[in-house]
Amino acid sequence: MSPRGRRPAGEDARADIVRAAREEFAAKGYDATSLRAVARAAGVDPALVHHYFDGKPDLFTATLDLPVNPRRRIDEVLQLPHDQLGAAVVRVFLSVWDSPEGRDRMAALLRSVASHDAAARLLREFVVREVVGRLAAHVSPQRVDARAALVGSQLIGLAMLRYVLEVPGVAEASVEDLVRDVGPTVQRYLEL
């Protein structure tokens, strides 16, 4: 199977693919990275990449080492009536990151996004389009980029103040308090 002639089985191969993907995405960005190139860099058959990962978004998500798969959570949110989307997005976003390990991981992610152009480009290409962009497009085909970016601006800002700056007033607020205060903002941006 493998161009290298030998291949550690199971989780080792998966870990090799994730490691190779992380390097490819960082070097080339999200858009310019192909699953074929990742397979080549990992020394595995492309079929094995497809065996472990459901396409490029899924592989990219694996490289982020997130506590959950953001696309799958968005798929669940998209089942809700349109007028409940804003509150649901805030609730899902915060519940994903609100554990002590999640807070540390989000803070680290935001630090790397702010300080490295490569991380910023990945976030822009992936999160804004594949996650928030799908949500905005689901509600309306008008101004999808702008509406998605506005939703992203509120969520990223909320995460900065809650997890990185730990500003009183949002750092210790309950998730439901923030759903009540910020949900209508996200709802309005989705409906702009």
Added chain:
Amino acid sequence: MSPRGRRPAGEDARADIVRAAREEFAAKGYDATSLRAVARAAGVDPALVHHYFDGKPDLFTATLDLPVNPRRRIDEVLQLPHDQLGAAVVRVFLSVWDSPEGRDRMAALLRSVASHDAAARLLREFVVREVVGRLAAHVSPQRVDARAALVGSQLIGLAMLRYVLEVPGVAEASVEDLVRDVGPTVQRYLEL
């Protein structure tokens, strides 16, 4: 006058004070830094610090090397009717940072805030309380911390997407488009 026995006049003394203040604020945080300690570190009489700077907020603002004084801009905004504050805050915030040099400076500031605890603490203590906090307190005495932090979250997030991540949809939008889209969010947070 000076404990050191000699003192360069005018702008040199002012620059020494700003340099010493930058170090003191970074080492001790905004709250724990006194003008007296800054004077001592700069080797000048405390009266000279008061001659150049109108109190600690003004001195701190000088250390940030900002294109404008954010407190003075807030003073102007506070003259407006309450129902115009949200739009005015977004307009002032973006017009301060939207020049090419302003964009670079804001991106650098956000990078240092995200990566250094000291910078994060300074932003939390100064911007949230002295700038956005005054605005929130001006509108209502209820939940000032939470309302100020929510305003801050939207402005910081907008700056992250516009100046650091350069996300399509907000990076190239006009200031007035963003005033129209984001102004009502800030207005709502001020009135919560």
